[in-house]
Amino acid sequence: MIKLQDIERIFQVGDEEVHALQEVNMTAVAGDYLAIMGPSGSGKSTLLHILGLLDQPDSGTYELDNVKVSDLDEQQQAEVRRHKIGFVFQFFHLVPRLTAAENIELPMVLDGFDPAERKKRVATALEAFGLANRAGHRPDQLSGGQRQRVAIARATIMQPSVILADEPTGNLDRAAGIEVVNILEDLNRQGITLIIVTHDPALGNRANRKIEMVDGRIINGHG
Amino acid sequence: MHSFDMLLFSMKAATANRSRTILTLIAMTIGVSSVIILISLGDSARRYVVEQFSSLGSNLLIILPGRTETVGGPPPLLGETPRDLTLDDVVALTRSTAIRRIAPIVAGSAPVSVRQLEREMMVIGATAELLEMRHLAMSQGRFLPPGDPTRGTSVCIIGSTGRKELFGSRQALGQWLRIGDRRFKVIGILGQTGMSMGDDMGEVVIIPVASAQALFNTESLFRVLVEASSPDSIDRAREAILTIIRTRHDGEDDVTVISQGAILATFDRIFRALTLSVAGIAAISLVVAGIMIMNIMLVSVSNRRVEIGLLKALGSTHYQIMGLFLTESALLSLTGAAIGFLLSIVSIELAAVFFPEFSLQIAPWSLGFAFAVALTTGIAFGVLPARRAARLEAALALAQR
Numbered sequence: 001m002i003k004l005q006d007i008e009r010i011f012q013v014g015d016e017e018v019h020a021l022q023e024v025n026m027t028a029v030a031g032d033y034l035a036i037m038g039p040s041g042s043g044k045s046t047l048l049h050i051l052g053l054l055d056q057p058d059s060g061t062y063e064l065d066n067v068k069v070s071d072l073d074e075q076q077q078a079e080v081r082r083h084k085i086g087f088v089f090q091f092f093h094l095v096p097r098l099t100a101a102e103n104i105e106l107p108m109v110l111d112g113f114d115p116a117e118r119k120k121r122v123a124t125a126l127e128a129f130g131l132a133n134r135a136g137h138r139p140d141q142l143s144g145g146q147r148q149r150v151a152i153a154r155a156t157i158m159q160p161s162v163i164l165a166d167e168p169t170g171n172l173d174r175a176a177g178i179e180v181v182n183i184l185e186d187l188n189r190q191g192i193t194l195i196i197v198t199h200d201p202a203l204g205n206r207a208n209r210k211i212e213m214v215d216g217r218i219i220n221g222h223g
Numbered sequence: 224m225h226s227f228d229m230l231l232f233s234m235k236a237a238t239a240n241r242s243r244t245i246l247t248l249i250a251m252t253i254g255v256s257s258v259i260i261l262i263s264l265g266d267s268a269r270r271y272v273v274e275q276f277s278s279l280g281s282n283l284l285i286i287l288p289g290r291t292e293t294v295g296g297p298p299p300l301l302g303e304t305p306r307d308l309t310l311d312d313v314v315a316l317t318r319s320t321a322i323r324r325i326a327p328i329v330a331g332s333a334p335v336s337v338r339q340l341e342r343e344m345m346v347i348g349a350t351a352e353l354l355e356m357r358h359l360a361m362s363q364g365r366f367l368p369p370g371d372p373t374r375g376t377s378v379c380i381i382g383s384t385g386r387k388e389l390f391g392s393r394q395a396l397g398q399w400l401r402i403g404d405r406r407f408k409v410i411g412i413l414g415q416t417g418m419s420m421g422d423d424m425g426e427v428v429i430i431p432v433a434s435a436q437a438l439f440n441t442e443s444l445f446r447v448l449v450e451a452s453s454p455d456s457i458d459r460a461r462e463a464i465l466t467i468i469r470t471r472h473d474g475e476d477d478v479t480v481i482s483q484g485a486i487l488a489t490f491d492r493i494f495r496a497l498t499l500s501v502a503g504i505a506a507i508s509l510v511v512a513g514i515m516i517m518n519i520m521l522v523s524v525s526n527r528r529v530e531i532g533l534l535k536a537l538g539s540t541h542y543q544i545m546g547l548f549l550t551e552s553a554l555l556s557l558t559g560a561a562i563g564f565l566l567s568i569v570s571i572e573l574a575a576v577f578f579p580e581f582s583l584q585i586a587p588w589s590l591g592f593a594f595a596v597a598l599t600t601g602i603a604f605g606v607l608p609a610r611r612a613a614r615l616e617a618a619l620a621l622a623q624r
Contacts, residue, residue, distance in 0.1 A: 049618040054536060075540050082538020089621060093533045097239040107537045109228045154537075 002028040002051065002162065002193065007060035009046055009216075020046040021057070022216045028195065030161065033188045035207035036197045043216040045166065048197045052085050052164045053077045065161060082111055086155030086192075088184070090167035092147040094139040094154075100146075101126065101135040104153045111158065125153040129183065145176030152183055162193040169203060181206065224543055233550035240523075244555070247512075247519050251559020251601075252566060254509035255593045259567035261505045262589035265498030271581055272494060276487045282323075282454050283356070283483035284461060286447040286468075306472050307443035310373050310432065315467055316449070321460040323452040326352040327372060329435040330445040335428055336401045337389045344385060345427045346402060348435020356448050359424065364396050364411030367431055375433030379407035384425035386412050402428060403438050457482055502589070506596050512559070513600025520552050520608035524615075531612050532620030541613045548609035549602060556601025560594055 009021035020043045028034055036044045049055035050062065053069060062070040069080055094103045101122050108118045126132045129149045139147055148168060155163055165184060169177035181203065188194040198204050212220050238244055288308040313327045329348030334341050351369035353359065359366070366380060379400065386395045398409050413424055436442060451460035461480050468478050524531070534544055568585055575583040 045622070046618075052536065054532075054617040054621070075542075078535070078538050078540040078543075080538075081536065087536045091529075093529055093536075093621065095530055095533070097235055109232065110224050110534070110537055110539050110543065112224045112228075158538075 001030055001065055002026070003063040005061045007050060007057045007062065009050065009055070010058050019216045021050070024060070024218055026211060026218065028193055030193055031188070031191050032193050033185070033208040034195045034211060035204035035209070036195065036211045036213060037199060037204045038213035039199065042213040044197045044213050047213070048164055048166055048195070051195060052087060053081050082107060083158055084161050086158070086160040086163045088148070088151050088155050088163060088165040088168045090170040092139070092151045094147055094150060096139055099136050099138055100131055100142065100150045103139070103150055104157055107154060107158050121157055125157055129153045143176070144172045145179055148172060148176070148180050149183065152180070156187060160192065162195065163187060165194070165196045167198055168196065169200070229546060229550055233547055233554055237551045237554050243519055243523070247516055247555045248559045248562060250512035250515045251556050251597060252563040254512035255560045255563025255597050256567040257508050258502060258505040258593040258596065259563065259585065259589045260570060261501045262498060262592065263567070263571050263584065263586045265494065265501050266586035266589070267581060267583045269491065269494030269498060272490050273487060276483065276490065282451040282457055284449040284451060284457065284464065285481050286449060286464060287479045287481070288443060289477065289479060306475065306477055308447060308478060309442050309444065312468060312471055313372065313444070313447055315471060316464060319460065319463040319467065321452055321456045321463045322449055324352045324356055324450040326350055326356050326448040327432050327444045328353070328446050328448065329432055329439060329441070331435070331439045333403050333438060335389065337398070340389055342385070342388055346435060346438065347427050347429050348432040349429050350432055353429070356450055360414035362412050362414040366411055367429065373433050375431045375437055377405065377407050377434065378410045378431065380411040380413060380429040381409055382413045382425040382427050383415055385428060402430065405434070405438060457484070502592065509593070509596045510600055513556070513604040516552050516555055516601060517604035517607060520548065520605060521611065524548065524608045524612045528615060528620040531615045532617040535617035536621060544613040545609040548612045549605045552605030552608070553598065553601050556597050560597035563593065564590065
């Protein structure tokens with residue numbers, strides 16, 4: 001359950017104030033499948049960062065699973081990110097010196113999971129995402145699709161309630177893109193809220209709901 | 224996050240870029256080993272000098288002709304000597320109860336020859352007392368016979384090196400040699416005593432003090448060694464010396480009395496101060512290594528912006544990221560320190576093998592000092608990069624590819 005109310009985000013660019021987000025209101029219930037769309041500079045990435053607690057709104061409130069996360073301090077927000085939010089990025093953002101398995105394991109390492117439990121979950125995830133024979137490979141030894149599957153495995157290993165995907169297919173060929181979207185939609189069907197930022201209409205149209213943004217405002221689909 | 228996982232993660236990060244790791248380690252290794260080696264050298268030098276002096280005995284006083292105060296005119300080092308210190312003064316001093324033994328010394332350099340073989344050697348005029356007062360040992364024969372110091376006999380004692388140079392493999396004991404235009408009979412050969420107060424006792428010729436006065440045609444003594452009757456009576460002996468000399472020299476204080484302990488303490492202080500200042504200089508190289516670690520870590524932070532942003536997105540806290548980067552710089556500096564330890568210990572041990580006479584050894588406190596400075600600089604200079612990493616805007620960092 002996500003609830004944004006009157007979110008404002010203002011960036012100072014030189015002397016000018018740029019309203020990246022204005023009067024943004026949105027809600028998403030658990031298991032929703034949303035696409036945030038709009039031209040570049042429309043504020044869709046900023047919205048995603050605020051949803052992911054990587055950026056703070058200048059005003060407005062953000063409620064996630066009935067917790068007013070916009071009021072939490074840095075440490076508590078980190079905790080929320082760790083347990084409730086999974087990120088998937090356009091450029092995968094895998095740690096280059098770590099193997100696929102180690103990349104998937106990383107969130108649990110940061111959380112201080114028991115090593116035995118870590119190994120078990122990693123093995124299950126590798127199997128589930130078809131990466132079992134790629135466990136010991138480093139990112140530069142993997143294809144784009146494989147890298148994004150590792151990233152999705154990493155995003156879901158903590159069993160979050162939301163997955164935020166920023167152009168998840170933007171750096172993949174068609175086949176790999178479709179494969180990745182199928183995986184994400186599978187996860188959504190299992191009950192995870194899926195929010196995808198994209199400017200690709202084909203991808204956006206697959207979502208249950210579309211939020212279109214222009215100049216920092218949501219122009220349709222709020223609710 | 225478990226501290227073991229933190230260590231593992233930082234270790235992988237620290238070793239990911241090999242040339243970066245090696246450069247940092249080299250800087251730290253050089254810094255740490257120069258601290259340890261320089262401190263150990265200074266400390267070994269101090270111990271060497273102190274040992275040399277203490278081998279002379281602890282209740283020793285040395286009388287030098289002349290005064291330490293300047294007496295006007297251009298400042299001479301030891302004032303002027305209007306009156307010589309003579310053998311009669313020495314005889315007068317033996318009457319004091321505070322003095323157990325007294326050894327007048329005349330020293331000079333003279334040509335010493337056996338047949339056609341001639342060497343310029345150090346000739347010391349002394350009495351029987353010198354043997355025990357300077358802890359000399361005989362390897363053959365005997366030392367100067369005791370008796371009236373004003374009577375000069377034609378006997379001499381030679382050092383082991385001198386014996387080899389003058390007589391080769393032939394028997395030296397009982398042979399005659401020539402010093403200047405006088406002939407002396409060799410009655411003893413000194414044992415291996417090595418260096419003593421800078422004089423190589425292996426290359427001296429010792430003759431009776433009166434003979435040396437005649438040889439060098441002087442009444443004046445070079446110095447007089449005095450042994451107080453006990454360590455407690457050193458001050459009394461000093462007073463007695465000054466009083467007796469003053470009465471004999473028309474009320475003038477024209478000698479300088481220095482005690483063994485005072486010289487020892489002075490040398491000890493000088494060498495400690497030297498060692499400390501050398502250690503300070505070496506510590507600067509450690510600080511330079513620390514600054515190098517800081518630079519390398521700063522570069523590393525800006526190269527790994529995406530990774531740091533990712534760690535934040537995955538739920539790392541501010542402190543976790545600081546901890547990871549601090550661990551990384553501490554690891555680099557400690558590993559460098561460990562290599563530096565090994566390097567310095569090996570080089571000191573090697574030097575000790577090649578120069579055994581200087582009794583080189585690692586000063587234990589230098590290890591602690593180097594370790595502390597290495598760790599402190601590693602962490603202190605790691606703070607800035609770690610803070611920069613922790614404060615990174617995750618959203619901005621993740622926007623780049």
